Amino acid sequence: MKWRRAAYFLLPAFVMYSLFVVYPLLSALGYSFWRWEGTARGSFAGLSNFTGLFTTFPLNQQLWPAFWHTAVFFVGTMLVQNTFGLLVAVLLTELPVAKRFFQTVFTLPYLVGGLVVGYLWSLLLSPSFGPVNKVLELVGLGSFAKPWLGDPSTALPVVILVNAWQYIGFPILLFGAALAGLPTEVAEAARVDGASPWQRFSRVTFPLLLPSIGVVSILTFIGCFNTFELVYALSGAQGNQPTGPGGATDVLGLIFYRVAFQEGGANAIGQSSALAALLFLFIFGIAVLANWAIRRREGSLT
Amino acid sequence: MTVLHEPVETVAKPPRPAARRRGRRRTPRERAMVILGVALLLGYAVVAIAPMIVMVIDSLRPNRAVLSDPLGLPTSLDFSSYTKAWTDASFATYMGNSALVTISAVALDVCVALPAAYVLGRYQFRGSGVLIAYFLSGLMLPIRLGILPIFYLLGNFGMIDSRVGLVLVYAASGIPFSVFIMSAFFRGLPRELEEAARIDGAGEFRTFARVMVPLVKPAIATVVVFRFVPLWNDFFFPLVLLRSTDKYTLPVGLTQFFGEFQTNWSALFAGLVITTAPIVILFLVATKQIVAGLTAGMGK
């Protein structure tokens, strides 16, 4: 395709995106080089907003635990949400009958929105009213009944599980769409050759799914490092403290949200923009690397 | 056009599981595994639905009852919360606005993203990698970061308190996601398709519109669902960018039930049921598309 023709295809998206997304975000990142009094711009600040992130107490002490929690959150989500999502998607291809029923039911949580999911699960997990603990007691596992969201050791795993509950529809649908487009001859040939279901999956299906696994992984990575709504709703109204009991579920997206919108500090814009800029550099670097690695792997398959 | 009639071995043949299964008996082991699989799926389905059932039940009880016994059963079916949401809180108007804004935004998003994704997915030219990174980078920042510049930008166009402004911002914010996913699916289509189309004399745009797009319908349906839902549920941008109450969308209406110190759970849940019902319907339609997309390539 000629360059010019390609440009016409690209132009509308490029213009719209650049005007309404890139320009505002770049402006916002640019704000990080000034000091702010509320919404009025103050004096030029150079890099002081950036260094301030690492020197202001207690923010500097919250950044590294939040980074760690976010990383754990990402790994946990990959393991729980995307692995089960893939498993379910594969199972569903074997079951054409109730397929749409299951797809709908599993994606239903996603349709409600993060804040509400958080409140509903807080209710279910409540130590005083929640049925989760009541059910555990009924079944005789009463010793496991804890204040799930109030215990520093269980809070983050619970957040990962609830998040997976909400978003599992995404890998199910995406992998389902990808599986639907796979050429079946190779798998058929493998079955005829006597390969077990597991071998068929791991040797044939899985490698062919690599592109979609790549897409899902990158999007999960980006999502986890920006997420805050669900964690916020699950952890109660903590105002500006690191979320979770003793800060156990604090994630980077939440720190951004707090600094930008909650804390009420005069230089909120300067500080939050600086944090967002650093976050962006990190995520961009990793995402580009990952994309490049996946494309190379893809290329080696053909 | 002949290209559509060719027995295309190279085009992905979607599996026809039902047809295949009919002709083959499962081994007992396979049967057991399928049963186990279904049992697991059903078990998880209960977990998936349980909180929503709580939500629906609580919407049928007065708020006082919900506050004193959050997980109790209704003594009688109380629809007053639904009336409160629909009429007092103007949910009827908000539903219309939500539909208008979300459908326009998603449609606009998909329409501009499809051609872009096509080019980026199937053509390697200098700078295509950079462009993909450019589009993807939009996802990496929380869009709320840009609220102040967006506010000023729309103000300059006179689009504060304008649903058009909201639609433009929403559509633009979805472009990275749409382009990224759809380009991946375009990339997965066999190389030979353009060749075949060109041999048949089809121009580039025709190839794109008549051949390529129908083949990625499952991807389009997925993108539509995953763009529609967050926009339908977003309260932040309408809250900041709209002023007239008759332009508000459903989520903004929902925020009225969140008091500073006490939330009207019953009304909130009723409002949520009203808000969620349309997307469930949309979802059912979209998944039908995904399944229908499987059969699109064959028999034409």
Added chain:
Amino acid sequence: MGKRKGFAVIAAAALAATLGACAPTSSSSSSTAENVTLSVWSWRPEDAAIYKKIFDKFHESHKNITVDFKPYKSTEYNTILATGLTQAGGPDVMQLRAYGLVQPLVKANNLVPLDGKVAGLSNFDKTALDGSRGKADGKVYGVPLEMSTFQIYYNKDIFAKNNLQPPKTWDDLINAAKTLQTAGITPFAAAGKDTWLLPLYDDLFAASRYGGTDFEKAVLSGQKKFDDPDYVAALDVLNQLKPYFPKDQMGLGETDVQTLFATGKAAMIPEGSFALAPIKTIDSSLNLGVFNAPPAPGAVVNKPLQVGWVDASYGLNAKSTHQKEALELLQWMSTKEFGQMVADDLKQVSLVKGVQSSDPLLKQMAQNYQDNPTPYLMLVDFRYGTPLGSDLEAAGLQKMLLGQQTSAQVAGDIQKGISQWFTP
């Protein structure tokens, strides 16, 4: 020709007349005031119906002004307000957060100083006006709306059933708690998940331990710091009370503990004056009383203190196009007429001099504050910079109650955080 000319003259005259009427008039305007709609913003969606009634009353005495009350979700209010004040189309009058949290708006010149413009400011005490005062210039930017107090509500029926009276000494308090525990009732419905309540608990139970207003003055002047032994001991008081808090305190939010209390599973709840209406919503038949915590062992001040602070005020948008009418509204908000409605309809403690709540509990809280006041220290004095004092104390107290930090460490962290921006 003459007729047409005549028409032209009349038309021109009419046009001139209309244009003249449309031209911006000076402040000494025409005798007939035009009808104006004022936009009032707030963060209290739950009060929408009540404010409609209140502003209808205002309309009776100000026939040319209609008020459009627009409440927004409290958690997004700050952003909505900050953006709304930068351009036209924002509010005329808006609810303002108190003390440190209003300073960014003041510094960005979004607000109009009201000294000399609202005569009714003299209807408020100086401490009431501190809540809306600019830190740098000392001018008042808002008409105080309400104050909040924090105390212990107790269920009179449960107390009676267990032969208990509101405790007069600390030992009485602990013994009452023990009696309740033996009877299977949670003594204090204290939350741990909504950490913003924890510093309030500490001031409620232990302000007397660190010395109330004297300590406040000492810290503000630099004579004392937060690592002072009295303050550390005050933080530790919560550790002493921990056995009488709910077992799963850290998993309970404010709504959970309100429900615990309102359904009779807990006998006492440390809560604010703003919680009276929500608790009564759950069960309006509750027989409630209030009292303040007796001085803790080793207390510097030997009487129960009433924690209180100014909660909100109403201010004027510098970009409002209806300044004159907005000032009329603000003037009305400083009168007893409005103050009485704040007390009786909004069920808050009004700051207007001479207004008394018709609700006996609110009246008692206001009286307690008159007699033995102590501020909610972190909110009143330590939100003028970030990190906010209240955030530091909340995070620290949660860690302390989880056993992750000692009270001395918490105090040290508070001092460290505040000293980054605070100079006595």
